[in-house]
Amino acid sequence: MTGLYAGPIQDLIEELGRLPGIGPKSAQRIAFHLLKVSDREAGRLARAVTELKARITFCTRCFNVAEVRTEGGAECAICTDPRRDNHVLCVVEEARDLVAVERTGEFKGRYHVLGGAINHLEGIGPDQLRVRELLLRLQADPVQELIVCTNPNLEGDATALYLVRLLADVDITVTRLASGLPVGSDLEYADELTLGRAIEGRRPLGA
């Protein structure tokens, strides 16, 4: 394939191909799409990437995304919000998981972004995550409950289990998101693991 595309097209296809979820075919399709759109529209995309890197950083407190401020020490909108409850801390893997929790409108506490989940196969242990920073926060803040909102998969479960054990001696309630059937789903089509978890986590009616 090399040589068929002029340099700048090939370069863009390669850069696009590095993005998650974009294969060679999609990269090619997007590159040819960008050739067709106006310079203005393509410029907006290029500028949006540049602006993102220039203006967004990670919160020094919870590691959520935060806007870069001139007066040093970037803190995110949630950490600087005085109305949030300091007693409940929600631990998530990534900043985008935080957004998912925020969208429910059910949670009014603070967050801590681990930056991933324990995955021994890929060499990610507690030291590669922001666990140390979490412990420091638990010493400094009046946290009473830690809700572990890691993903309901192998890595997320391992991370949750690790945190439960780590905090066994600390006077903090550690909870985990309920696993079960998605609202509006069909029992018939549920996989065995999910249905198993739903049975395991069954709750008394009218309680």
Added chain:
Amino acid sequence: MTGLYAGPIQDLIEELGRLPGIGPKSAQRIAFHLLKVSDREAGRLARAVTELKARITFCTRCFNVAEVRTEGGAECAICTDPRRDNHVLCVVEEARDLVAVERTGEFKGRYHVLGGAINHLEGIGPDQLRVRELLLRLQADPVQELIVCTNPNLEGDATALYLVRLLADVDITVTRLASGLPVGSDLEYADELTLGRAIEGRRPLGA
């Protein structure tokens, strides 16, 4: 969702969401990926988009992609290649289809990129395609055969049929790509239309 993301993240998600094949979820995933990569890597992507628009244009002859030259009149690598056969012209919908044909190594003639296919539902007729430019080329160049390489779908077939009728009185052989079973495929899983076309286009063995 609005307001949950800081401005520059939201802006990038929106720009990414305009690209073909990228939905809101993918756009979000890519934006957060770009937050994590180095400034250098993100910069390469932004620059690749800018470079594409600055350095690539469309060939004034066949409408393939071509590098911008300072001495005006950009022509693509195929139109400027003296070894290509002027007697055979391959008509494709888009420049990326041209690349697909080139990859086979089977074609040594020249190309003409229509810029789409006839689609009455979307208001695309011959006037919206580069049909007029094709006719001008057929008058100027010693073309003996026109291979219509539009896609084997409704729009591509309509375009091929239109071209065949348009050139009925001109002394040029108009051919169409063979439709049939993909090489290495399973007869069992072929759809009826493809199998029907394969039967229709059957060829004598040993011919």
